[in-house]
Amino acid sequence: MDFITELLDIVNKQLWGVPMLVALGATGLFLMIGLRFIPLRKIPTAFSLMAKKGEGEGDISPFQALMTALAATVGTGNIVGVATAIFLGGPGALFYMWVIALIGMATKYSEAVCAIAWREVDELGNHVGGPMYYIKNGVGARFPQIATFLAPTFAVFAALAGFGIGNTTQANSVADALYTSFAVPEWVTGLIIMAAVGLVLIGGIRRIAEVASALVPSMIVLYVGTAIVVLLMNASAIPDALALVFTHAFEPAAAAGGFAGASVAAAIQLGVARGVFSNEAGLGSAPIAHAAARTKDPVQQGLIAMLGTFIDTIIVCTMTGLVILTSGAWMTGKRGAELTSAAFSNTFTFGNEIVAVALSVFAFTTLLGWSYYGEKAVEFLFGVKGIMPYRLLWVLVIPIGATQSLDFVWKLADALNAMMAIPNLIALLILSPAIFAMTRNYWAKDK
Secondary structure (H helix, E strand, O other): OHHHHHHHHHHHHHOOOHHHHHHHHHHHHHHHHHHOOHHHHHOOOOOOHHHOOOOOOOOOOHHHHHHHHHHHHOOOOHHHHHHHHHHHHHHHHHHHHHHHHHHHHHHHHHHHHHHHOOOOOOOOOOEEOHHHHHHHHHHHHHOOHHHHHHHHHHHHHHHHHHHHHHHHHHHHHHHHHHHHHHHOHHOOOOOOOOHHHHHHHHOOOHHOOOOOOOHHHHHHHHHHHHHHHHHHHHHHHHHHHHHHHHOOOOEEEEOOOOEOOHHHHHHHHHHHHHHHHHOOOOOHHHHHHOOOOOOHHHHHHHHHHHHHHHHHHHHHHHHEEEEEEHHHHHHOOOOOOHHHHHHHOOOOOOHHHHHHHHHHEEEEEEEHHHHHHHHHHHHHHHHHHHHHHHHHHHHHHHHHHHOOOHHHHHHHHHHHHHHHHHHHHHHHHHHHHHHHHHHHHHHHHHH
């Protein structure tokens, strides 16, 4: 196992090295320019569309699709990932999380546009889509041989990646947080989560969407609201914290206290990698949820989808990062959830409990969202007969994740995430002329 873990370290350094970071950034920037910066210019329009019920074919409302996607994205990355990025990459890592998020809005927009444009209706009458379908139906129309290889490749990576990024690591984070803050045994947490997730999954996408629509907005509001209170109480430290972010985005961060120091390269790599892990722009996961949205036009859902990246990183991750920096906890040598807890605890005596509850709800909803992604990937590969076995396996794995050391799984999840991104980015580049054309036609009609 040690050999495999070391091998994964080597693989991840390559997968998440300069080529992957450039691929994610360059693809997003290319799409942003081709879209004439619409993802940034139309943020107010996107928020207004989010409030509408949606018209046309589909299984859930546009808002529910966004909440299902956010359920999967707002998770440990917003609490553990941000803390890890700052611990290893310094304050400048937060800057690069912002950069990749703003660029990633164009990627997320494009993914959702493609998901609606090339979705299908399965044997059960449900709308299904995502990279495997827009590769099959979109890329396949021009390059059938490429699509024949890329579509199932993405589906395999997505089905496997879910057990890492969306299942075991989430259950493990919750179990650790509840044990640390409330002394709840890990095995008890594992069984409770298993039962709760199982009950929701029985109802399929509609039940998942209903639960996500109730939990995700309320938890984001509570978490961000608490962070704002912390920042207000530490208001005098905010200018210095922002100065640290912008300074160390371009200059190395020297060692201080328990902080070991970080180069600019580390800030870039950790910021981009943890940012992508958090908001998933470019991985191709979110469009699987958006494909089920009730809408008449792909562009409308694309606008709504891009808000997922904005909310996840520009709002939630920023709050976590600023709390860590303004509190001074980033120099204590602590990392992960422990660092975020310490940052909140410097202001509130119940800071550990705040982080534990937020992490638990975020991780629980991530378990729901990624279960849907995984089962749609399996359905693409094996048909609807593969759905129930996948759900059963998904639920059974949860207690294992809650009670085992997951250093290996975290590394495997990082590798699988990168391998998901590769076929998805290729597809988006091939389909970019169609994405640009659909966008131009939509705004021409709007005028």
